[in-house]
Amino acid sequence: ETGVTQTPRHLVMGMTNKKSLKCEQHLGHNAMYWYKQSAKKPLELMFVYNFKEQTENNSVPSRFSPECPNSSHLFLHLHTLQPEDSALYLCASSQDRTAEKLFFGSGTQLSVL
């Protein structure tokens, strides 16, 4: 079993839909992250959770709503997205918030129509 698993791998949604991305890590880490990777842009940090508490929200629009019920699970709830939100959404984990090495899931390729 891989260290960080994300589902679904691909998602197509309309602008009025509500969907959720799921991430689970099996590494015993305490920090989890959501990143966005758009074409020809660097990875952008969206949210950080450390010991289930949100420690960073990088000015992300409210149509993206994270949830972290425990240190192993992270969700990203999506509603009323825009076409420009189409991107690869990557979940990552690290030992804790100050730890240096990030372990990424395989990502969800999201297309908003």
Add this chain to the structure above:
Amino acid sequence: RKEVEQDPGPFNVPEGATVAFNCTYSNSASQSFFWYRQDCRKEPKLLMSVYSSGNEDGRFTAQLNRASQYISLLIRDSKLSDSATYLCVVNTNAGKSTFGDGTTLTVKP
């Protein structure tokens, strides 16, 4: 100016070539440095950390110059399987990771 800047690339090299990537960072408070590798349509994976003394892992050598705020990655004897995008990552002591745009390498037979 971007916080982390990498060679724009792309780099197209023959098998067996030696290739070097450069990365500069603007935050002098940066504490730790990494190279990640990202294959097409896949997630980034840690390739190696970068230490002040320089470090080597097989065909890969990473160097850090704090005075010049510069990091490099050298790949010797390139293999077809080295084709990927290489991401420079710089961390502050608060744990903030900043990624470069990446440099794409294609190794050709």
